[in-house]
Amino acid sequence: MKDIDIIRSDFPLLQKKVYGKPLVYFDNGATTQKPLCVMEEVRKVYTEYNGNVHRGVHAMSDQTSEAYEGAREKVRSFINAGKAEEVVFTSGTTGSINAIAFSFGERYIRQGDEIIVSELEHHANIVPWQMLCQRKGAVLRVIPFNEAGELKTDEYLKLLSPRTRIVAVTQVSNALGTVVPLEEIIRPAHSMDIPVLVDGAQGIQHGITDVQSLDCDFYVFSGHKIYGPTGIGVMYGKEKWLSELPPYQGGGDMVDRVTFEKTTYNVLPFRFEAGTMNYAGAIGLGRALDYVAGLGREEILLREKTLLAYATDRLSSVKGLRIYGQAAEKICTLSFLLENIHQYDTGMILDKLGIAVRTGTHCAQPVMDHYGIQGTVRASLCFYNTLEEIDALGTGIEKVKHMFS
Amino acid sequence: MTINEVQDNIIDEFSVFDDWMDKYNVLIEMGKELQLVDPKFKVKDYLIEGCQSKVWLYPAYNGSEVTFTADSDAIITKGIVALLIRVLSGRTPEEIINADLYFIDRIGLRQNLSPTRSNGLLSMLRQMKLYAMAYKAQGAGRGPKER
Numbered sequence: 001m002k003d004i005d006i007i008r009s010d011f012p013l014l015q016k017k018v019y020g021k022p023l024v025y026f027d028n029g030a031t032t033q034k035p036l037c038v039m040e041e042v043r044k045v046y047t048e049y050n051g052n053v054h055r056g057v058h059a060m061s062d063q064t065s066e067a068y069e070g071a072r073e074k075v076r077s078f079i080n081a082g083k084a085e086e087v088v089f090t091s092g093t094t095g096s097i098n099a100i101a102f103s104f105g106e107r108y109i110r111q112g113d114e115i116i117v118s119e120l121e122h123h124a125n126i127v128p129w130q131m132l133c134q135r136k137g138a139v140l141r142v143i144p145f146n147e148a149g150e151l152k153t154d155e156y157l158k159l160l161s162p163r164t165r166i167v168a169v170t171q172v173s174n175a176l177g178t179v180v181p182l183e184e185i186i187r188p189a190h191s192m193d194i195p196v197l198v199d200g201a202q203g204i205q206h207g208i209t210d211v212q213s214l215d216c217d218f219y220v221f222s223g224h225k226i227y228g229p230t231g232i233g234v235m236y237g238k239e240k241w242l243s244e245l246p247p248y249q250g251g252g253d254m255v256d257r258v259t260f261e262k263t264t265y266n267v268l269p270f271r272f273e274a275g276t277m278n279y280a281g282a283i284g285l286g287r288a289l290d291y292v293a294g295l296g297r298e299e300i301l302l303r304e305k306t307l308l309a310y311a312t313d314r315l316s317s318v319k320g321l322r323i324y325g326q327a328a329e330k331i332c333t334l335s336f337l338l339e340n341i342h343q344y345d346t347g348m349i350l351d352k353l354g355i356a357v358r359t360g361t362h363c364a365q366p367v368m369d370h371y372g373i374q375g376t377v378r379a380s381l382c383f384y385n386t387l388e389e390i391d392a393l394g395t396g397i398e399k400v401k402h403m404f405s
Numbered sequence: 406m407t408i409n410e411v412q413d414n415i416i417d418e419f420s421v422f423d424d425w426m427d428k429y430n431v432l433i434e435m436g437k438e439l440q441l442v443d444p445k446f447k448v449k450d451y452l453i454e455g456c457q458s459k460v461w462l463y464p465a466y467n468g469s470e471v472t473f474t475a476d477s478d479a480i481i482t483k484g485i486v487a488l489l490i491r492v493l494s495g496r497t498p499e500e501i502i503n504a505d506l507y508f509i510d511r512i513g514l515r516q517n518l519s520p521t522r523s524n525g526l527l528s529m530l531r532q533m534k535l536y537a538m539a540y541k542a543q544g545a546g547r548g549p550k551e552r
Contacts, residue, residue, distance in 0.1 A: 019425060342479035344458045352425040360457050374478070375457070403426075403433065404480060 001299035008384055010035040021354030024389045029174055029202060029333055029380030030358055031224045041287035042229060045280040053279050054253055068279040071286030078289045080210040081236050085268040089282050092233035093201040094124040096220035099235060100197060101128035103245035104166060111137035114163045118143040118151055119370060120173040123363045125199045129168060149176040149325035153184045160192055167196045171203025175364040176325025177333030182214055201225055206331040207301045217241055223281060228288035232281030242268050249274040300383045307381050308332035314394045324376050332381040341404045343375045349403060353396045408500055411492050412508035419512040432484030439487035442474040453532055455525030458482040462529055464536040470495050471537055485517055485526055493533055501537035
């Protein structure tokens with residue numbers, strides 16, 4: 001892997017100072033910073049060839065369409081999908097899950113059917129399913145997790161039933177960092193012909209995801225969490241599912257033939273891409289995936305493991321600090337609380353020291369309820385963070401303790 | 406002292422600190438001086454829930470002035486709550502309704518009152534004004550039954 005200083009110089013915002021102090025950016029779980037090459041790529045769309053995709057006969061429309069479809073191919077290759085047709089662009093993870101919950105629900109969910117999610121889920125992988133359950137009179141079942149933050153797969157097996165229509169689980173917990181053993185979720189479901197959706201929002205950027213070897217039926221993620229632009233996301237679905245599902249939104253480009261009597265829909269993936277898509281975002285995402293692949297996903301994983309081990313040691317050495325989420329397999333996200341100190345107070349002081357963390361429930365209130373807490377402080381790291389920054393966090397936490405004791 | 410005189414005093418008190426840590430240390434101290442809400446009123450009716458921190462606010466009206474007692478689960482929020490109470494408690498409903506709170510901005514704590522912060526403070530401020538409006542309309546000395 002490239003030298004860390006060189007990697008950091010790829011990200012202009014990492015050089016920033018806040019309140020006169022060097023920025024320590026530990027909120028990568030919320031959004032990641034962008035390498036210059038991604039920004040340049042998006043800029044190039046608008047300065048060199050911008051035209052609407054799949055619409056015009058003119059050169060610029062052609063060039064934009066080509067770049068857009070090129071980005072789709074990059075996504076396909078990155079997640080190792082079988083076909084580019086199985087890769088649909090959306091606005092993000094939330095948009096993808098809502099689309100699937102709606103379309104799948106319209107086609108397959110009836111009263112009394114069951115949908116399984118887990119207690120680790122982000123609200124984005126709970127609420128769309130709850131809304132579907134309300135519409136159809138279906139029932140939501142929840143896989144619990146243990147004290148360490150690991151899913152109880154034995155409990156999961158008991159939840160699977162002939163009434164189960166779909167299982168929707170996260171690849172990695174955004175609040176605790178737990179890596180979910182997806183094979184143990186997918187295999188039993190498939191043995192009963194139940195499809196599985198994987199929420200990859202916190203997984204895609206940490207390690208290697210191969211949707212074919214995973215054999216998941218749907219895989220969704222957001223561009224902005226993998227060093228790409230905001231407002232672009234991906235909905236991968238196996239062709240056998242996508243070709244069965246009704247479109248989620250109607251509009252231009254998703255149709256084949258429109259008359260007032262009847263409309264026939266376009267082929268995959270376009271029938272799920274109504275209206276003008278965020279093609280600049282998609283092209284930027286393609287560049288971000290190139291950047292990640294260029295660094296090496298194995299190398300990123302190794303580096304992040306080192307960061308996790310160091311940060312866990314450093315934080316564990318602070319008396320009165322409890323780390324929430326101690327799964328055997330986790331990404332470099334550390335959720336914690338200091339004894340008798342509110343997470344908001346901790347976050348406010350860290351902010352003034354130039355350290356960006358997230359505080360609160362992390363859009364995962366059931367996880368907080370599990371531990372009976374109101375929220376945590378979350379430091380979510382990624383490959384461009386350094387051991388020195390972890391030391392700065394450690395020092396900052398000691399300062400917080402001193403101020404509030 | 407008028408509301409604006411109290412605000413100007415607070416601005417003066419904070420003007421001696423350049424460092425954020427000093428400002429927060431002062432806020433922490435101010436939180437300790439807050440007239441705390443009676444525990445029996447620390448119930449849902451008087452809870453202003455933010456995503457980040459909680460604030461309890463209890464009003465009392467003697468027919469001419471409104472007094473507030475409050476609390477928060479986060480210490481820094483509690484300090485800012487104490488400042489808001491110092492400015493707005495013991496005032497007539499009219500004064501509270503018409504108050505233009507510029508001190509928060511001037512002492513550099515505006516981010517704490519931004520709608521996106523969701524720490525309960527902005528809602529608290531709105532709630533203080535709502536109580537004042539209710540008392541003004543009611544014109545009599547009873548506590549509100551519910552928010």
